[in-house]
Amino acid sequence: MNRREFFIKVVSPALFTVALFLIWEAICRVLKLPLTILPPPSAVFGALWQFRAPIIDNSYVTLWTTLAGFLIATVFGMLLGIAIGWHRAIYAGIYPVLIGFNSIPKVAVVPVLILWFGLGEVPAIITAFLISFFPIVVNVATGLATTEPELEDVLRALGASKLDIMRKVGIPRSLPYFFGSLKVAITLAFVGAVVSETVGANKGLGKLMLDAQAGFQVPIVFAGLLVLAALGIILYAITAAIEYRFTRWAFRGQHR
Amino acid sequence: MTALVSLDKVSMAYGRGATATRAIEEVTLDIAHGEFIAVVGPSGCGKSSLMKLISGLHPPLSGTLTLEGKPITSPIKAVGMAFQNSNLLPWRNIVDNVLLPLEIVQPHRSRMRSERAQYRDKAVKLLESVGLKGFTDRFPWELSGGMQQRSSICRALIHEPEILMLDEPFGALDAFTREELWCTLRDIQAARKVTVMLVTHDLREAVFLADTVYVMSNRPGRVIRRCSVNLPRPRDLEVTYTPEFQDIVHELRAAIGGRH
Numbered sequence: 289m290n291r292r293e294f295f296i297k298v299v300s301p302a303l304f305t306v307a308l309f310l311i312w313e314a315i316c317r318v319l320k321l322p323l324t325i326l327p328p329p330s331a332v333f334g335a336l337w338q339f340r341a342p343i344i345d346n347s348y349v350t351l352w353t354t355l356a357g358f359l360i361a362t363v364f365g366m367l368l369g370i371a372i373g374w375h376r377a378i379y380a381g382i383y384p385v386l387i388g389f390n391s392i393p394k395v396a397v398v399p400v401l402i403l404w405f406g407l408g409e410v411p412a413i414i415t416a417f418l419i420s421f422f423p424i425v426v427n428v429a430t431g432l433a434t435t436e437p438e439l440e441d442v443l444r445a446l447g448a449s450k451l452d453i454m455r456k457v458g459i460p461r462s463l464p465y466f467f468g469s470l471k472v473a474i475t476l477a478f479v480g481a482v483v484s485e486t487v488g489a490n491k492g493l494g495k496l497m498l499d500a501q502a503g504f505q506v507p508i509v510f511a512g513l514l515v516l517a518a519l520g521i522i523l524y525a526i527t528a529a530i531e532y533r534f535t536r537w538a539f540r541g542q543h544r
Numbered sequence: 545m546t547a548l549v550s551l552d553k554v555s556m557a558y559g560r561g562a563t564a565t566r567a568i569e570e571v572t573l574d575i576a577h578g579e580f581i582a583v584v585g586p587s588g589c590g591k592s593s594l595m596k597l598i599s600g601l602h603p604p605l606s607g608t609l610t611l612e613g614k615p616i617t618s619p620i621k622a623v624g625m626a627f628q629n630s631n632l633l634p635w636r637n638i639v640d641n642v643l644l645p646l647e648i649v650q651p652h653r654s655r656m657r658s659e660r661a662q663y664r665d666k667a668v669k670l671l672e673s674v675g676l677k678g679f680t681d682r683f684p685w686e687l688s689g690g691m692q693q694r695s696s697i698c699r700a701l702i703h704e705p706e707i708l709m710l711d712e713p714f715g716a717l718d719a720f721t722r723e724e725l726w727c728t729l730r731d732i733q734a735a736r737k738v739t740v741m742l743v744t745h746d747l748r749e750a751v752f753l754a755d756t757v758y759v760m761s762n763r764p765g766r767v768i769r770r771c772s773v774n775l776p777r778p779r780d781l782e783v784t785y786t787p788e789f790q791d792i793v794h795e796l797r798a799a800i801g802g803r804h
Contacts, residue, residue, distance in 0.1 A: 439631040445599045445619045446648045446703070456644065460635050537635040537683065 357416025369428025431462020
């Protein structure tokens with residue numbers, strides 16, 4: 289990494305983040321906002337440090353329910369995407385149902401899940417899964433559908449079966465779409481888990497924030513939001529790194 | 545010479561019933577073993593459809609279509625194809641791209657695992673023979689258009705097909721690169737005695753390379769002229785400036801017609 293690149297990739301985002309906190313702090317101080325409306329970053333970081341033990345504890349729960357839901361979504365989304373990309377009849381049959389399903393706000397489903405599985409991690413995992421599998425399905429199916437017809441002709445003339453074409457061309461070709469969708473899916477899964485926790489749970493960051501809000505401990509609510517943002521960035525960065533590792537050929541030109 | 549491929553009054557259409565579009569109308573032609581034929585004609589005259597027909601990817605509507613006397617009913621494996629777009633897989637390097645057909649077609653497919661090294665050597669030799677020495681481990685996007693097209697032709701040849709089918713393979717290249725590739729193709733055909741069917745817009749290309757040139761009419765495509773090119777082989781690029789060559793090109797141009 290040369291100096292210019294170091295500036296763009298490290299210094300620039302760091303400066304921007306610090307500036308954001310400073311402006312926030314300044315606004316709170318100038319307008320003399322009460323802690324219960326908008327606590328300044330200094331109070332938020334103070335709460336973060338003071339309540340670090342319960343925050344870490346609850347973050348752990350949110351993190352693992354997110355990852356569990358995300359993993360299920362990955363496997364299920366990939367399989368369903370391949371099925372949809374496989375044949376137009378499957379595509380035509382499943383697609384409307386899928387879109388209808390995706391249109392349902394997942395918040396509305398959480399009470400039903402709690403009814404079925406009780407308060408605990410299971411509703412959070414299922415919500416994370418339900419909210420995050422859709423982009424994976426759509427992207428995998430798109431990747432498969434955009435296989436060049438000429439290349440398909442070349443292979444079919446050689447006696448390639450549908451499975452051969454999928455294995456040699458369709459699936460490798462849809463990998464950049466698949467990994468691209470994982471970046472979207474991981475953040476969605478995170479949202480799903482937290483939403484489920486805020487509707488009803490006995491642990492997790494969402495539950496922590498809900499309790500803090502009930503006690504008017506607004507700095508803790510904001511500390512929770514800050515942790516959520518940080519975890520979201522970390523999860524995104526990990527999936528982006530995995531994407532780059534596995535589909536480097538698709539990044540040609542940008543990173544060479 | 546016996547005919548390798550034989551078409552007798554073959555018609556072909558896309559779609560069915562009243563909405564079907566006729567692509568080819570009663571085409572009769574023979575392709576001999578080792579012959580180099582070129583098919584020329586205006587855009588959309590069904591040249592590419594003819595390729596689909598002969599490779600068995602699309603069934604004829606009527607007429608008989610045979611390969612070595614046997615009717616063509618399903619895709620024939622003895623064909624290698626290359627198109628205007630090289631269609632190389634960007635996640636494979638050049639040599640792995642060339643090996644792709646061997647992973648599909650029998651008997652190579654089952655031997656691929658145990659004899660990969662030998663197959664790889666064969667692919668490398670083939671690539672070197674078309675002037676790609678030192679580029680075999682590169683990725684397609686690192687190569688120029690002409691080099692990609694050479695690789696694409698190697699991919700079409702690796703399983704030693706009886707017929708090489710080329711659909712405007714040099715259409716996207718600049719004039720100088722195109723002439724270089726004509727010579728490459730000429731040498732490949734001379735060395736391997738492979739039967740070639742070349743679909744092209746370029747009359748000079750057709751006359752320079754082919755033994756027989758077929759001119760097709762506007763859609764639905766019919767063969768309106770068959771022209772034997774009796775220029776002696778091996779042909780040099782210089783031949784394209786001779787009056788004999790120009791006469792044949794002129795004659796073909798007149799047959800295609802259109803406004804001038």
